[in-house]
Amino acid sequence: MAVDLIGGVSDQQQTAAAVQTSLGQEEFLKILLAQLQYQDPLKPLDNQQFLAQLAQFSALAQTSQLNDRVDTLLTIQASTQSIGLIGKTVEVRSTTGEPASVGTVSSLAFLDGQPSLNVRTQNGEILTAVKLSQISVVR
Template sequence: MAVDFIGGASSQLQNTVVQQSALGQEEFLRILLAQLQFQDPLKPLDNQEFLAQMAQFSSLAQTSQINERIDTLLTIQATTQSIGLIGKTVEVQTTSLPAVGTVTSLAFSEGQPNLTIRTADGELLTGIRLSQVSVVR
């Protein structure tokens, strides 16, 4: 899940790393199973090698859990950031021009915070993502 932050930074890169870790874990299991299937019955896998591989697998599983927890923390941080913007004047990048206004409300769509901003001329801008906020005044 990509989490937006003020100024356009996002966790897309982190998601790529998480996907690569998951792929690495699947590949590791395939290699381990193939190794066990095709081992020479007269020369079974050495216990130390097997334990080392199991330790690597355990490390991969723990890394995946850490990545999930970091994702949760990023979501909480984005929520906290967006709540802190209510009542503040912000400059946002819209499809046409940058706009300046006051954040009046906050809604969540697909787990992502979306801001509603009232400009000086009374226009309401809805569905503004945190990544669109360039300046907080």
């Protein structure tokens, strides 16, 4: 069941990234057309400069898409990693500076696409909303 949720998050992120990229391309083309319209007829834009600008914008758009996909991949990786922790004994670092707690991961939830663990400690206490970054040891 959780796989559908993970896929849904990545689809939404990819759709948002595609909308952002298309808006950037439209703006670039508007600027380029305005530049061509108002250029000096005695000094037209050099073909090499024109192609260089197009290539730079294309590279920028591809880099932006790559960053978005890497972010999606990291989210999916964190989700997969957290699913594997269910039932494992972990050591949880406190955010307040208290000594680390040892317990078993009892459940998992996804808040804003990020995994949030619930850990039952050895003395029966339940730690809620534990982030992956707080896990220091997996036993």
